[in-house]
Amino acid sequence: MASGRKRTKGDVCEAFLGRLAERGDVELDAVLLEGIRQHFDSLPTRYALDVNVDGLDVLSHKRLLDEARADPTTVSFAVRPVEIVAQRAESALLHELPRANSRKLGLCRPAFGSSPNLQALALEVGERAEGQEAEATAVGSSRSADDHAVFYEITIASVDQPKLLSRLSEALGDLGLNIREAHAFNTNDGFSLDVFVVDQWQPQQLARLRFVCLSSKHQPSCRCAPQQRHARVCSGGGAAGPRPESPAVDDWEIDITQLHIEAKIASGAFSNLYKGTYCGQEVAVKILKDVHDDSSQYQEFLQEVSIMRKVRHKNVVQFIGACTRKPNLCIVFEYMSGGSVYDYIRREGPLKLSAILKLAADVARGMDYLHQRKIIHRDLKAANLLMDENAIVKIADFGVARVIESSGCMTAETGTYRWMAPEVIEHKPYDEKADVFSFGIILWELLTCKAGGAVPYSDMTPLQAAVGVVQKGLRPGIPLNCPLPLAELMEACWAGNPVQRPSFRELAPRLQALFTMALEEEKRQETKPVATKQGLLSKLRGK
Known part of the structure; x- marks a missing residue:
């Protein structure tokens, strides 16, 4: 390089390539050479002038x-x-x-x-x-x-x-x-x-x-x-010093060093969901994005932890622990290998009536448990229902769930429009019967499942659907293949007047009874000659 001339990025890049060639332990093919030149060209001159070209730092930065x-x-x-x-x-x-x-x-x-x-x-x-x-x-x-x-x-x-x-x-x-x-x-x-x-x-x-x-x-x-x-x-030798004191205040506060992230499962506006392991156990990890102490997202995170650590039921996803210490805000719960009900019904296509009723009965039992503990989910839909390896459905995602106050009602508009009860859309006082309305829409989802999936009011925007639900009494159309008892139950769930909707305490045994009937009938149909078979749907409809 000529004396008195200022070095350029190109000069430094060629000097670095020369040193790599002298080392002899890096294979310099045409692709790598061009990649290194592009790396230097993409960065400011001061990077080239300050970086150590005697080592492999440039290759690390490029990677x-x-x-x-x-x-x-x-x-x-x-x-x-x-x-x-x-x-x-x-x-x-x-x-x-x-x-x-x-x-x-x-x-x-x-x-x-x-x-x-x-x-x-x-x-x-x-x-x-x-x-x-x-x-x-x-x-x-x-x-x-x-x-x-x-x-x-x-x-x-x-x-x-x-x-x-x-x-x-x-x-x-x-x-x-x-x-x-x-x-x-x-x-x-x-x-x-x-x-x-x-x-x-x-x-x-x-x-x-x-x-x-x-x-x-x-x-x-x-x-x-x-x-x-x-x-x-x-860095793991004895010189590392003692481990910092943990601010954990409860036994559910996880040891972050035992949590290992493997793959991303889903992404949301305020959090991402990952598969991982905690102390050798397969888990799902909900990690919050860019949350501050005074943000509503942070308060919802704390609320979700508070609710999840209090519940334990076969049909509610199991809480394992949480980290409430910045910057590692996350919730750890059992890994549900079957994925969401939303994905399941689209993957499997039309389901047998017994399968539909089993899924519905699982949800009703879990929701009955939550309502007995004064917890409203407020965002009940197929996407927030998960399945384990045995196809047992468990309620998940308590990010907007709340404990019912002594007044017994709320007014905040919370949830997803297509599943939202009219009183919630209108910001009127509401209680746990808002979840029952959403459950009625879930029943419709289960009945209309097919490849590609059906979405409530798919020909409308979410806001148009919400206006129709409130002002015109809009509801999804009852599928033609729906048995009469199930159609009546579904219509009762999405009644405009919350008082007229059944509770999950009533719904759970009704759905279990319908499931038992459907399963027995399907078994009988399987043993009958083809010429004498009668569909369960016709039987339930009284035909």
Whole structure:
């Protein structure tokens, strides 16, 4: 490179490629060469001028950004221990700190060098450690230099967002990490690469860092680069120090280090649902997005935890625990391998009458239990009903559920329009009979299921449907194949006057009796010759 000429990104990129070629341990094909050049070109010049081109940091940054680009909802991060190089005032020689750990672990230098303040801190730590070693040697102590502090580098790649650096810094602070240095870069295609140097890292914080990424707004999942796996090993020694005190106040507060996320199941406006394991058990994990203390979402989260930890019934999804400590807000409950009833009826197509009535009876029993405990679900629909491996239906998603106050009624408009009772739509006082109305719509869903699925009032927008329900008494059409007893029960559930609707205490045994009748009739039909078979629907209709 000519002297006196300012270096460009291209100069640094070619220098880095030259060093890779000299190393001989990286296979440089045409695709990788072009990818590295595009990586440098996408980042500002100061990235090229500051990054360490003697190591493999550039390849790590490229991989993290590539993962984020492959799925813009993804946050990729890596954690690794690093050594800080400080220069003693009395010597022109560089002094590596902490010496014993760097020898033992073979630590890398930070990707972007070290500021004078960070070097001063490292020098202070090293001098203190040397003094302790000298003291230990003098008295014959077995104290080891392995007790010295080690610094850590956390690299995060994601879609760029307003105030992202500030939010990440705050989140790392909430984890108890002291940020000693930060570097932030934006790519020309809208992504962010943020690099933090921290101290006092502990291996337990790895799971909590994952949740910081999972719960960030518009960032519902994370992918952990290979350095993270290395950090598990390298940062997990005795030097890590004691585990931070847990603010848990109840035995249902989970140990976040025992929770492992495997895959995303579903996504919502304020939370995402994941499959994972907790203490070796398969679980579902509901993780909240970007929730603040004073937000309504946070209050609903606390309300959901409060309700779920109080209920235990065969037909209500089982609560396992929750983390109410920022930034790891989540609820853990049993994993339902059968998925939602909404998906099930669309996957299976038209169901036998006995199958419909069994599903309905399961829901009625679970809702009866909740109403007996003064809990209104307020968003009852097929999508919020889950099935286990034995096809038992369990009520889920208590995000907007409430305990009935002493007055016995509420006025807030809550739920989903197509399933919402008219009194809820009109903001009139309502009680648990609003859930009964929604149950009537669920019965219609079960009866009309088919490939592709049927949605109530599918030819209208949700708001148009709501107006029709209130002003015109609109209800879904009764399917032609619906037995008369079930049609009457369904119409009673969605009666305009809540007083006229049956309670789940009445519905559960009625549905169980209809299920028993249907099952017996289907068995009899299976044993009859084809010519003499009569359909149950005709029998129930009196034909």
